Amino acid sequence: MDRVEIERNREAKVFGLKDVFAPEERTFPQIMTRQAERYCDRRLVTFGDRSLSFAETKALAGSAGHMLREAGIKPGDTVAIMCSNRIEFLTAFLGCAWSGAIAVPINNASRGAQLEHILKNCGARLAIVEASFLNAFANLPTDLPLQQIWTIGKVPADIDLKVKHAPLPEATGHIDAHPCKPSDTVAILYTSGTTGLSKGVCCPHAQYFWWGVHTAALLGIDDDDVLLTCLPLFHTNALNTFYQALLTGAPVTFEPKFSVSRFWTSLAESGATVTYLLGAMVPMLLSKEASPADRAHKTRIALAPGVPPQFHGPFTKRFGVEILEGYGSTETNFVIGSLYHEQKPGRVGKARPGFDLAVFDESDNSLPAGTPGELVVRPHEPFSTATGYFGMPEKTIEAWRNLWFHTGDRVVMDSDGYIQFLDRMKDTIRRRGENISSYEVEQVIVAHPAVENVAVFPVQSELAEDEVMAAIVLKQGTSVTPAELLDFCQPRMSYFSVPRFIDFVAELPLTENGKVQKYKLTAKGVTENTWDREKAGYKLTR
Incomplete structure (x- = not known):
């Protein structure tokens, strides 16, 4: 049997889960109950030195649901969660999913007006917050719906919270699962809100069933696989990874965060065969000096959407890990993707x-x-x-x-x-009557051997239209002048797409999901350190 046939057989096996779980059974409680009966003592999740089997995870969901119910949280109520990748996040999320409440995971970087908007919009009366993030709640106005905070870890002495707070209760007792429907909202995930107020995406139970099915099918996950993700659980990618594990029987390890220096070591220690990356992480790993750890692991494939094509081959050749592309959003699902050998x-x-x-x-x-x-x-x-x-x-x-x-x-x-x-659509730059794709310009610039990362964005010109600006991070130990970079660009793009302004920067502003916050670059705009090709007298050829 050749590799393509193996991939297709694995895809078909996972996709067959739609026949195992009838449409009315595609809820977390029903999936968890069925899988706990099937896999029982098999490991499901690991956080650091703490692991839970399928049976233990089901028991945790029931006891966490009891904990929330005892606090007066009813089906349909929202519970805000601000927590890093640790067992307490899963406790809160599963308790909501089991009891019929709605989990509201909040980006750990949310502060000020954005956090205030999220808490007002979702109407959460209870928030479960890791102690290191409590400072974000200290200066919030008192007219929020929030009435109580359960804290994780030791509360700093200098934190002055305006609402009642207490340590996260121990999850004891048990309740039967709430009879939820596949259409019921299991989580509200807030978008980044870079161009306006963050929008809370209502994610139903069945959506996460299908996230798990489609992703596991394309990755070819079976119960002999081991998954590892370092992406944050407040993001749909990592929550999807949990559902992949739950549906396929493949155990998953959640790392605290992405670390370039420890990434391959973590994969080796966990025995992971499948992992998850975001586009910017791949060139970061490639920029690291080669070491024996590059191949001292069992990982065969990584889901890594948004990786520029020129990095696929070098990444696989160096690390032995295939890159699977794909497309999905918090609002949709894994709606676009192909098997590795059909990419x-x-x-x-x-x-x-x-x-x-x-x-x-x-x-x-x-x-x-x-x-x-x-x-x-x-x-x-x-x-x-x-x-x-x-x-x-x-x-x-x-x-x-x-x-x-x-x-x-x-x-x-x-x-x-x-x-x-x-x-x-909003990243399109309009210059001299032409629409310029920032993505296409970025792909050309990042192909330069001295460039590690780049963000292209519009700034306003003297003519009240867009000019193209690029913020560029160079690889360590390399150098290139702006003129040399534009010499590289000109044969590879339309003349009107060539950046006018260039900033060499130490790093790009990123969200915790690894996405470039272009609005911050646009707000900063042209400074006295910005190179301007018109002032420099650089000539474009047409």
């Missing part, structure tokens, strides 16, 4: 079974193959995508108009159905 360079894949894709213009007219437009998605399976934005009906109507979810991503669909990602 095409520079493409994120084809539509997954159970989803329709189309490319629309600004008036929601379908565009032909090869024409850039907005990616829109429509599911076949009930509640396999999000149900809307919590407390924001106007935003829900806008995004789900005409019965399609509008992703806000500009793409091109090939004649054979493969999707090429261009950029976020």
Whole structure:
């Protein structure tokens, strides 16, 4: 049996879970109960030196649900969680999912007005907060719905919380699972809100069933695999990883955070065969000096969406780990992806079974193959995508108009159905009447041998239109002048896309999910240290 046939057989086996769990059984309590009976004492999750079997995880869900119910949390109530990757996060999340409450994981970097908005919008009366993040709650206004905080770890003496707080209670006792439905919201996950207020995405139980199925199917996960993720549990990627483990019987290890220096060691120590990365992490790992740890592991594949194509080959050659591309968002699911040997360079894949894709213009007219437009998605399976934005009906109507979810991503669909990602619709730069894809410019610049990472974004020119600016991180021990960099760019892009402004920076501002916060770069704009090709007299060729 060749490799392609093995991949397809593994995909089919995982996708068969849709027949194991009938539509009405695609809820966390029913999945957990069935899998605990099947795998019982088999390890499911590990946090540091603490591991739980399938049976122990089910018991924890029941006792954590009892803990919340005793505190007056009823089905449908929201519970805010701000916690790093540790067992207490899982305790809170599972307690909500078991008891019918709604978990609201909050990005650990949220502060000030953003955190205030999230807490007001979700209406959580209880927050479960790791002690190191309590300072974010100290200066919040007192008119929030929040009435109590359960703390994880020792509370700093200088923290002055305005609401009642107490240590996270011990999870004892037990309640039967709430009879929830696949359509019931299991979590509200807030988007980054870089261009406005953060939107709370309502994620139903069935959506996470399908996240686990599609992702595990493409990765070819079986119960002989071991999973490891260092991505944060407040993000849909890591929550999806938990469901992959739950559905397939493959144990998962949650690392506290991503570490370039310890990444391969962690994989080796855990015995992981599958791992998870974000686009920026791959060039960071490649920039590290080679060592014996590069191959001293069992990892065969990494889900790593958004990795520039030129890094795929070098990464696999050096580390022995294949990179699987794909596309999904908090609102959708793993809607685009292909098996490893069916991938095409520079493409994120084809539509997954159970989803329709189309490319629309600004008036929601379908565009032909090869024409850039907005990616829109429509599911076949009930509640396999999000149900809307919590407390924001106007935003829900806008995004789900005409019965399609509008992703806000500009793409091109090939004649054979493969999707090429261009950029976020709002990342498009308009210059001299031309639309410029920041993503395409970034791909050219990052291909330069001296460049480790880059972000391209618009800044306003003297003519009240966009100019192209690039913030660039160079690889350690390398150098390149702005003019030399533009000499590299000119033969590889349209003349109007060549950046006018260049900043060499030590690092780019990133979210905890590894995404570049371009709004911060745009707000900073051109400074006295910025190189301007027009002032420098650099000439473009057409």
